[in-house]
Amino acid sequence: MTAVPPPEPGEFEAVIGLEVHVQLLTRTKMFCGCSATYLGLPPNSNTCPVCLGLPGTLPVINREAVALTLRTALALQCEIPTFSKFDRKNYFYPDLPKGYQISQFDLPLSQHGWLEFEVDGVERAAGITRVHLEEDAGKLLHEGELHSADHSLVDLNRAGVPLMEVVGEPDLRSPAEARAYVTALRQLLVYIGVTDGNMEEGSLRCDANVSLRPPGSQALGVKVEVKNMNSFRSVQRALEFEIERQTVLLRAGAPVEQATRGWSEPEGRTVPQRSKEEAEDYRYFPEPDLPPLVIAREQVEAIRAALPELPRARWLRLQQDYAVSAADAHLLSARAPEADYFEAVVAAGAAPKLAATWQLNELAGLCQRRHRSLEACGLAPERLAALLRLVAAGTINGGTAKELLAEAIETGADPAELAAERQVGQVSDPTALTAIVEEVLQAQAKAARDFQTGNDRALGALIGGVMARTRGLANPQLVDSLLRERLPRDPGP
Numbered sequence: 072m073t074a075v076p077p078p079e080p081g082e083f084e085a086v087i088g089l090e091v092h093v094q095l096l097t098r099t100k101m102f103c104g105c106s107a108t109y110l111g112l113p114p115n116s117n118t119c120p121v122c123l124g125l126p127g128t129l130p131v132i133n134r135e136a137v138a139l140t141l142r143t144a145l146a147l148q149c150e151i152p153t154f155s156k157f158d159r160k161n162y163f164y165p166d167l168p169k170g171y172q173i174s175q176f177d178l179p180l181s182q183h184g185w186l187e188f189e190v191d192g193v194e195r196a197a198g199i200t201r202v203h204l205e206e207d208a209g210k211l212l213h214e215g216e217l218h219s220a221d222h223s224l225v226d227l228n229r230a231g232v233p234l235m236e237v238v239g240e241p242d243l244r245s246p247a248e249a250r251a252y253v254t255a256l257r258q259l260l261v262y263i264g265v266t267d268g269n270m271e272e273g274s275l276r277c278d279a280n281v282s283l284r285p286p287g288s289q290a291l292g293v294k295v296e297v298k299n300m301n302s303f304r305s306v307q308r309a310l311e312f313e314i315e316r317q318t319v320l321l322r323a324g325a326p327v328e329q330a331t332r333g334w335s336e337p338e339g340r341t342v343p344q345r346s347k348e349e350a351e352d353y354r355y356f357p358e359p360d361l362p363p364l365v366i367a368r369e370q371v372e373a374i375r376a377a378l379p380e381l382p383r384a385r386w387l388r389l390q391q392d393y394a395v396s397a398a399d400a401h402l403l404s405a406r407a408p409e410a411d412y413f414e415a416v417v418a419a420g421a422a423p424k425l426a427a428t429w430q431l432n433e434l435a436g437l438c439q440r441r442h443r444s445l446e447a448c449g450l451a452p453e454r455l456a457a458l459l460r461l462v463a464a465g466t467i468n469g470g471t472a473k474e475l476l477a478e479a480i481e482t483g484a485d486p487a488e489l490a491a492e493r494q495v496g497q498v499s500d501p502t503a504l505t506a507i508v509e510e511v512l513q514a515q516a517k518a519a520r521d522f523q524t525g526n527d528r529a530l531g532a533l534i535g536g537v538m539a540r541t542r543g544l545a546n547p548q549l550v551d552s553l554l555r556e557r558l559p560r561d562p563g564p
Contacts, residue, residue: 083283083321085314086291087249088241090278091256092234093266094207095139100231101206102130102173109228110272122206122231124169129360132157136204136233137180137364138374139265143235144181144202145375146263153366155180157204157358165225166209176355179203180366186239187383188255190248197252198240207234210273229273235265241280241291246310250303253277255382262382262407270301277306282327283317292317292327297341299333309334313341385410393423402431409445412452419456422463429459433473437480448480457487466490470543501553504537504545508553511536523558530554 097107103121121128144151158176184199209227237256243249257275261268268275277300282292297313300306312334317327332341380388382404389400389410404410409430416426434455438448458476461467467475467490475486512519515536521529530551537550 082286083318084286084288085244085246085310086241086282086284086294087243087245087310088280089239089243089249089252090280091237091239091253092207092276092278093143093237093260093268094274095136095233095235095265096267097133097135097139097233099133101133101136101204101233103231105231107232109232112228114224114226115228117228118230122168123227130173130358132361132364133233136235139233140180140202140204140235141366141371141374142263142378143237143260143265144184145371146259146378146381147181147184147186147199147202147237149181149184149199149202151181151366151371152178153368154178154363155366156363157361158355159358160205161354162352164208165223166211166227166230168209168227168230172205172208173358173361174205175203180364186252186256186259188251190245190251195248195251197242197248200238200240202235202237205234205236206230207232246307246314249279249310250307253306254303258382258405263379270303273301276301279306279310279313281310281313281317283314283321293329295327295329295341296331297334298331298344299335301336305334305336308339309341312339316341379407389413393417393427395423395427399427399431403427412445415452416456416459419453421456421459425459425463426456429455429476433476434480437477441480449483450476450479454479454485454487457485458490461487461490465546468544468547501549504541504549504553507537507540507545508550508557511540512554512557519558522554523560525560530558 094107099105100107100122103119105117105119105122109117121130141151155175156178157173159171160174160176161171163170179201180203182199182201184202185196186199187194187196189195207229209225209230212224212226214221214223239252243252257268257270260266260275266274270276279297279300280294281297282294284290284292295313295317297309300309313332320327328346330346331344333344334340335342386397386400386404389395389403390397393400395403402409403413413426413430416430417423434445434448434450438445441448455476458472458479462469462472471490472486475489478484478489479486511533515533518529518532518536522533533554534547534550537545537554538547
């Protein structure tokens with residue numbers, strides 16, 4: 072499709088609602104004892120009569136999957152009913168061994184919530200219709216692109232894995248908003264420990280319903296469902312393409328057909344899959360092999376009390392409690408382990424702003440170059456705090472501290488102990504430094520004259536000379552002060 076200009080202001084308004092499917096971090100599948108970990112296994116080896124839907128088998132509800140779904144619903148401010156049930160969603164597809172999916176229809180585990188997120192510095196909120204629970208299907212392996220594959224293979228290892236669906240209201244108005252929404256939702260879900268959030272491996276999958284309408288209209292246009300988006304970038308790109316595609320049709324007076332389309336990442340376009348089904352097409356009816364769920368208020372309140380501090384609340388608190396910038400607080404609170412580490416460093420005696428700077432720059436850089444997470448780098452927060460206390464006290468300078476930190480990450484040593492063993496303390500004795508300053512002034516007399524006559528860069532050369540003679544251990548602030556005392560500026564004519 073040839074790229075076309077996006078809708079002009081006042082021409083069309085995009086209406087986007089997202090459905091996010093989330094594999095839960097349970098040990099076993101939703102209704103049987105097979106492992107919920109299926110990646111890397113031989114095809115169709117992680118199955119049993121229950122998840123294959125063989126005659127005479129009965130499902131049993133995974134209690135932990137229900138608890139994780141309720142945890143998510145509470146984090147999204149949803150209402151929790153006292154009564155819920157499972158339903159059969161009937162459709163025929165090769166990756167669905169039973170010929171139906173056990174899901175939830177009219178009485179889900181939760182409804183009526185919201186998610187806050189940020190787009191280009193602007194705070195937004197979108198409604199959550201419901202958070203419900205179902206079982207995942209198997210996986211089809213296509214020989215080539217979906218719409219042109221010669222054949223497909225079926226792997227049922229994933230069939231029956233607990234799958235939570237977060238259904239959003241059609242409150243999003245642009246692909247950028249949709250991307251920000253999915254990003255914020257994934258962060259929240261990982262924060263509260265319900266999923267690993269790995270989109271590339273299918274732990275979190277996003278479908279989008281998108282339609283166009285005249286601005287100001289309350290009626291919804293004909294919606295198209297877009298599937299197969301496995302990254303934040305693909306969510307935005309797929310919606311940009313689909314909005315362009317529908318814009319071309321509407322400008323030409325052609326109808327937009329209700330359908331399901333798949334996103335082809337290599338081709339950068341959506342492709343037809345099938346006509347869009349309505350709820351009645353699935354012939355929902357209550358699952359006869361499972362009892363209804365009665366959700367006790369005590370259970371709900373116990374799950375609510377066990378919720379960790381949520382990302383947005385932590386972002387605000389880090390700014391308030393530690394006086395770090397909004398940008399630094401955003402980075403520190405992106406993942407719970409990073410935020411926990413920062414607070415532990417400060418609790419061990421490091422100044423908050425210094426701790427934030429070193430964690431986000433020096434420590435993060437060292438970990439990234441070694442392709443490790445902060446946890447895998449293995450530097451205890453108390454050790455970083457001890458190193459930063461030496462920096463703050465002027466005992467060692469920043470350059471030396473960086474070298475010690477890099478060695479500590481590489482070897483597992485304590486950076487403060489390395490500093491003590493090697494006697495690499497910063498030279499802050501004015502008497503000792505004065506003698507070195509005098510030597511440098513004699514050796515670099517031209518630079519000294521240049522500074523006195525107005526060349527500010529010459530001072531840097533003189534400071535560099537002192538640092539070289541002290542192997543980088545001189546206190547740079549003290550060196551600067553001593554040089555300025557000895558080099559009064561020429562007032563000129």
